[in-house]
Amino acid sequence: MGTQRQIIHVDMDAFYASVEERDDPSLRGKPLIVGGDRRRGVVLAASYAVRPFGVRSAMPMRRAMELAPNAVIVPPRPGAYAEASATVFDIFARYTPLIEPLSLDEAFMDVTASVELFGSASEMARQIRAAILSEVHLPASAGIAKNKLIAKIASDSAKPNGQLEIPAEDSERFLAPLPIGRLFGVGPKLETRLRALGIQTLGDLTRRSPESVEVLLGEGGRELHARARGEDDRPVQPDRAAKSIGAEDTFARDLRGVEALHPHLHAQALRVARRLRRAGLSARVVALKVKSADFRTLTRRRTLPEATDDGQVIFRVVTELLAALAPTYAVRLVGVQLAGLEHTAQQLSIFEAKNEKSRRLNQTLDEIAFRFGVAAISTADLGTPRAGWDESQDEARRRMGAAQTDVTPPTGSKKPR
Amino acid sequence: MELKIAVPELSKALQRVQGIVEKKTTMPILANVAIETSGKKAISVSATNLEIGLTGTYPAEVKSEGAITLSGKALYDIVRSLPGDTLSLTQEANHWVSLQCGKVSYRIVGMPAENFPSLPRFDEVEFFKIDPAVFRTMIEKTLYSVSTDETRYNLTGVYCEPIDKNSGLRMVSTDGHRLSVIETKMAKAPVMKKGVIVPRKGVSELRRLLEDSKGEAKLGFVENSAVFETDGLTLTMQLLEGQFPDYNQVIPSNSSKKAVLDRKLLLDALKRTSLLSPDKAQGVRLELSNGALALSANNPDLGEAREEIEAEYQGEALKIGFNFRYLIDVLTVLSEDKVELHLNDPLSPGVIEGVGTPGYRAIIMPMRL
Numbered sequence: 001m002g003t004q005r006q007i008i009h010v011d012m013d014a015f016y017a018s019v020e021e022r023d024d025p026s027l028r029g030k031p032l033i034v035g036g037d038r039r040r041g042v043v044l045a046a047s048y049a050v051r052p053f054g055v056r057s058a059m060p061m062r063r064a065m066e067l068a069p070n071a072v073i074v075p076p077r078p079g080a081y082a083e084a085s086a087t088v089f090d091i092f093a094r095y096t097p098l099i100e101p102l103s104l105d106e107a108f109m110d111v112t113a114s115v116e117l118f119g120s121a122s123e124m125a126r127q128i129r130a131a132i133l134s135e136v137h138l139p140a141s142a143g144i145a146k147n148k149l150i151a152k153i154a155s156d157s158a159k160p161n162g163q164l165e166i167p168a169e170d171s172e173r174f175l176a177p178l179p180i181g182r183l184f185g186v187g188p189k190l191e192t193r194l195r196a197l198g199i200q201t202l203g204d205l206t207r208r209s210p211e212s213v214e215v216l217l218g219e220g221g222r223e224l225h226a227r228a229r230g231e232d233d234r235p236v237q238p239d240r241a242a243k244s245i246g247a248e249d250t251f252a253r254d255l256r257g258v259e260a261l262h263p264h265l266h267a268q269a270l271r272v273a274r275r276l277r278r279a280g281l282s283a284r285v286v287a288l289k290v291k292s293a294d295f296r297t298l299t300r301r302r303t304l305p306e307a308t309d310d311g312q313v314i315f316r317v318v319t320e321l322l323a324a325l326a327p328t329y330a331v332r333l334v335g336v337q338l339a340g341l342e343h344t345a346q347q348l349s350i351f352e353a354k355n356e357k358s359r360r361l362n363q364t365l366d367e368i369a370f371r372f373g374v375a376a377i378s379t380a381d382l383g384t385p386r387a388g389w390d391e392s393q394d395e396a397r398r399r400m401g402a403a404q405t406d407v408t409p410p411t412g413s414k415k416p417r
Numbered sequence: 418m419e420l421k422i423a424v425p426e427l428s429k430a431l432q433r434v435q436g437i438v439e440k441k442t443t444m445p446i447l448a449n450v451a452i453e454t455s456g457k458k459a460i461s462v463s464a465t466n467l468e469i470g471l472t473g474t475y476p477a478e479v480k481s482e483g484a485i486t487l488s489g490k491a492l493y494d495i496v497r498s499l500p501g502d503t504l505s506l507t508q509e510a511n512h513w514v515s516l517q518c519g520k521v522s523y524r525i526v527g528m529p530a531e532n533f534p535s536l537p538r539f540d541e542v543e544f545f546k547i548d549p550a551v552f553r554t555m556i557e558k559t560l561y562s563v564s565t566d567e568t569r570y571n572l573t574g575v576y577c578e579p580i581d582k583n584s585g586l587r588m589v590s591t592d593g594h595r596l597s598v599i600e601t602k603m604a605k606a607p608v609m610k611k612g613v614i615v616p617r618k619g620v621s622e623l624r625r626l627l628e629d630s631k632g633e634a635k636l637g638f639v640e641n642s643a644v645f646e647t648d649g650l651t652l653t654m655q656l657l658e659g660q661f662p663d664y665n666q667v668i669p670s671n672s673s674k675k676a677v678l679d680r681k682l683l684l685d686a687l688k689r690t691s692l693l694s695p696d697k698a699q700g701v702r703l704e705l706s707n708g709a710l711a712l713s714a715n716n717p718d719l720g721e722a723r724e725e726i727e728a729e730y731q732g733e734a735l736k737i738g739f740n741f742r743y744l745i746d747v748l749t750v751l752s753e754d755k756v757e758l759h760l761n762d763p764l765s766p767g768v769i770e771g772v773g774t775p776g777y778r779a780i781i782m783p784m785r786l
Contacts (some may be wrong), residue, residue: 305569306593346698348764349593349780368575396689 004168006121006144007236008109009151010128012088013139013160016045019084020074022137031071035061040332044076048160081105084136091131095124100236101318108148122165128378129163146171153182171230176203176235181229185220202228222412245283247271248335254293255331258322261290263399265318268336273311276338279368282307284340286314289319293330299337306349307342310358314338418454418483424499424518426475429463431493432649434464436622437471438489438736446505451487451533451720452478452506455776463536464489468534469619471626473650483508484530495523535608537653542637542644545587545605551649553627555588557779558599558618561746563617564592571659575620577643578612589664595743596664599777614661615643619654626650668780669766676705677772680756683710684748686724691741692721701741705760706733706734727775737763738784744769747779 012018016337021027031050035043043064046055053068065071085104092099095118098110111121118124125142132140143154144165151166153175158164166174180199181191197216198207203215205228214221247268255261265288276283287301300321309312317335431450439447455478463472485508494703496504501519503700508514513606515525527712537779556575564572569592576589580600615623623645627634634647638656638734645652680737687701694701704711715721737760748756760767769779 303568305566343697346700346738346784347594348784350591350596350766350780350782351593351662 003112004146005110006115007146007148007151007304008121008125008128009112009143009145009148010088010109010125011141011143011155012105012109012132013091013141013153014045014047014394015138016081017047017139019077019080021047027074030070031055032070033061033064033068033073034076035064035073036075037061037250037252038065038073038416041339055101061359062119075370076273078337082137082236083269088132088138088140089246089307090349091128091135094131095128097238098236099238108151108315122163125163125165127253131160146238147230147232149184149227150230151177152184153178171208175228175230176206177203178202180205180228181184183224185224185227186217189267190217198400201356209298210231216260225238234354244337244339245281245341246271246273246335246337248289248337250333251331256329258326261331261334262319262324264334265336266315266320267313268334269318270311272336272338273309273314274342274366276309277344277362281341282309282344283314284308284342286316286317286321287339287340288324288325289333289337290322290327290331291333292327293332295332298325298327302341307340307344309344312358418452418485419459419506420454420460420477421480421505422460422475423479423501424496424502424504426477427504428493428496429475430462430475431489431496433473433626434462434471434489435493436618437464437466437469439466440490442466446486446528446534448488448490449528449533450484450489450492451484451530453484453530454482463533465534465536467534467654467686468616469544469622470624470653471650472536475649480511485512485514485527485591486533487514487525487527491525491617495548497509505532513559524757533586536651537642538774539637539639539642539644539653542639543608544637544644545603545608545645546636547603547634547636549627549630549670551601552636553601553624555601556627557752558623559588559590559597560596560617560620560624561618561750562592562595562779563590566592566616567594571614571657574616574657576612576614576615576661576664577609579606579609583608589661594612594740594782595747596780597747597778598668598669598780599665601776604704609638612661613638613643613786614657614659615654616657619652620642622654626652654776659735667766668778669759669761669768672761672768674705674730674732674735674760676709676728676758676760677729678726678758680748680751680754680771683756684745686712686726687741687745690724692724692760693719694741698784699740700738701744702736702738704734704736705730705758707731735760737767739767739781740784743781746783751777 006387015033019289020032029049031053032047033043033050033055034045035041038061043055043057043059045057049069050071055068055071060314083102089099089101091108092109096109096111098116098332100108111124114124115121121144125144129140129142132138139161139312141155141161142163143151143158144163145151145154146168147407153278154164154408156168180186180194183202184332186194208226210222211223217224221379249268283303285303285306287299289297289299291297304317304319314336434450438450442448447466453461455474457606459474460475460479461474462476463470495516498516501522503518505517506514512527514525514527559575563575567573567691572591572593577689578587580587583606584681585600585602585606587598589598590594626647629649631646634645637644641656643654643656690701690712691714693716701712701714705728708728708730709725711723711725713721713723747769751771753774755772757770757772758767763783766780766782770777
């Protein structure tokens with residue numbers, strides 16, 4: 001056993017909504033929803049004023065508007081969030097290099113080694129929140145504990161605009177009365193099952209022996225028991241490398257026919273390829289995701305003989321995958337996902353010397369996009385890129401190593417020609 | 418079956434098939450070797466993995482004829498640890514076999530020979546004689562650049578094709594980053610309609626056999642197989658299906674810059690410089706200028722290395738990056754004192770050949786610097 005670790009979990013309060021309130025004072029205190037298309041989008045953020053109505057993020061917009069018909073709805077501005085996020089992370093970095101981003105607005109920090117420099121972890125959390133408030137003008141909450149698991153529950157309990165420290169010796173006492181659903185890994189299904197077994201709180205679980213919980217829940221039972229006791233030795237992992245990169249679009253209205261999907265896939269292929277190149281990565285696995293109007297999701301993937309960072313190559317592969325899938329039904333969403341990411345080889349390939357031409361072309365396109373924006377140049381089938389969506393958010397996610405999948409774009413996609 | 422055989426003879430037979438006997442297999446019998454009497458004075462020892470099969474005949478004293486299969490690995494381990502010179506092998510009921518060597522005895526259980534996949538027999542193979550030393554050189558100069566990437570199936574073997582009007586044999590291999598091609602004129606050349614791809618594993622078995630081949634060697638292609646015979650050994654290899662890429666397209670037809678270098682000097686300099694090349698990328702930088710070639714490498718975690726060697730070169734200066742492994746591989750299979758390095762520009766392939774021995778070229782794609 002080394003010294004007791006000091007972990008801080010910082011979570012911005014209703015991040016997107018808070019940014020909107022900050023930038024438009026008329027919105028302050030109002031029930032506010034940041035979200036996309038009213039019929040088909042999802043809630044990206046809900047202000048504290050709208051939460052009493054039951055509105056939560058990730059909820060379909062349609063449902064949110066039933067719950068809070070008077071809520072103000074604001075379309076998202078990814079650029080503004082990315083900018084705020086970057087400053088917030090810069091503030092974190094003043095205290096420790098051990099930062100593990102969970103998303104744009106949430107991170108773990110291991111400040112064990114910083115205590116001598118800045119005072120207690122609790123004091124650091126106070127300073128960080130004060131700096132965020134004075135420099136970015138946004139509220140944040142923090143949890144301080146001996147590990148990631150407890151720190152995250154603590155920051156959640158501290159919300160909004162608060163902080164909570166759980167000293168190591170109080171860990172179990174703090175956790176015991178919490179409802180079982182608060183525990184990471186306990187979803188609605190497991191929660192129902194546990195409640196049926198008379199386990200309402202974490203304490204109810206820990207009062208039983210690990211063996212008996214294993215008997216009740218199977219293999220995962222012992223681990224769940226350990227977690228309920230607050231045991232978690234996962235390290236804070238800075239620079240968690242992205243394992244996959246993806247882009248997907250929900251259409252403004254359902255589309256039929258392979259042809260109609262092509263422009264969307266093309267745009268996505270170019271988008272993900274640009275992100276790959278920016279990260280100096282190439283992908284070996286290309287996957288196509290198709291969601292039907294009745295919410296069935298199909299994915300098809302292919303492993304390439306050689307990793308690529310060329311959007312045209314990725315587009316060719318997804319069109320072939322799409323042709324094989326040949327959806328005859330109405331399609332609600334398509335997406336392109338890349339996995340098997342590796343650092344782009346500097347080694348040139350003997351049979352693909354022609355790739356060199358694409359590489360130079362891509363380099364030029366990237367430079368144009370960088371200087372004049374993504375809308376400045378594109379392929380003929382794409383027409384004008386969608387308004388209101390830029391790649392700064394992709395960029396921010398990538399930078400934070402959390403690049404997984406784009407959120408549903410704000411205003412739906414352009415209509416097919 | 419009952420027989421006596423010299424221990425070194427059986428040991429040699431078993432050693433030869435070790436590379437073919439399957440270690441992890443869904444067909445247990447492929448882990449076995451088949452031993453079969455062949456008249457009164459010889460036995461054959463065979464192994465197969467269904468793609469490659471090797472069978473050899475060895476002198477023995479056969480008392481009664483028969484056939485059995487026994488674990489290739491266990492039997493080899495036993496035979497090479499035996500203290501005596503002669504081993505008696507006697508088949509008993511239920512596929513048991515007793516081995517007796519002086520005061521040492523073993524009983525091991527085998528599987529019936531009827532279950533052993535029969536090696537393909539080709540009666541009408543049109544063989545051509547091939548000089549074992551020449552053939553071995555051809556293999557050594559191509560085997561190293563065969564792809565090991567199973568997803569690029571058609572590159573996982575050595576491509577063999579006749580040179581014009583069946584006047585000789587050409588062998589080509591590539592892993593997508595480099596390519597080697599060697600051709601040799603032959604008095605009696607193979608009669609082949611088209612090129613074939615011999616799998617990497619088969620080629621490396623071939624090399625092993627050629628290493629101690631004393632007598633004649635002959636090679637033939639029939640149906641979907643290649644057959645090689647030497648010193649009473651027969652190696653059959655299933656050819657790879659698939660199209661070998663058009664390699665002619667990627668061999669540069671001319672070069673704007675040609676340097677002549679001392680092979681040994683270059684090889685040693687590469688080994689020294691590469692000590693500080695980046696761990697993963699394995700890149701070294703070559704800078705060609707009048708009379709000199711400078712090699713350099715830098716590893717962000719360690720530092721830098723630089724070395725200059727003499728070069729017979731006059732012309733424009735050029736900087737180009739290569740994977741040092743690829744250069745070392747080529748320089749190692751070459752035996753000439755001097756080598757020629759042909760270059761055009763930093764993104765075009767480089768070609769290396771030995772001075773004075775035409776017929777072999779190694780093409781290497783550069784790395785971006």
